[in-house]
Amino acid sequence: MALMITDECINCDVCEPECPNEAISPGDEIYVIDPNKCTECVGHYDEPQCQQVCPVDCIPLDPEHAESKDQLMEKYHRLTGL
Template sequence: MALMITDECINCDVCEPECPNGAISQGDEIYQIDPGKCTECVGHFDEPQCQQVCPVDCIPHDPGHQETREQLMEKFIRLTASK
């Protein structure tokens, strides 16, 4: 399951540099997560790094993008194959 950033985001800028896949970017009003790049840090870390550093706890799972750990690992392999 990909993650999402809710409107509780305070634009503190700490999540973006923590994302190993470059899935987080500044949106029109708040940061946003590209579900096509989000692997919940599977393949990189044991826990999603953006959730670990978020001071307002505004990065839940995105119910619109449900994926298994195996699917997240496949996405990680696809994303890193071109690097």
């Protein structure tokens, strides 16, 4: 399942550089996560790095983009070419 950023985001800028897939970018009002690039850090780390650094805990799973760990790993391989 991809992650999403809720409207509790305070635009602190700490999540964007932590994303190994460059899935996080500034939106109109808050940061946004591209579900086509988000692998929940599967293939890179044991836990989603954006969630680890977020000071307001505003990055939950996105119920609109349900994916299994296998699907996330396939996306990781597709994105990285590994």
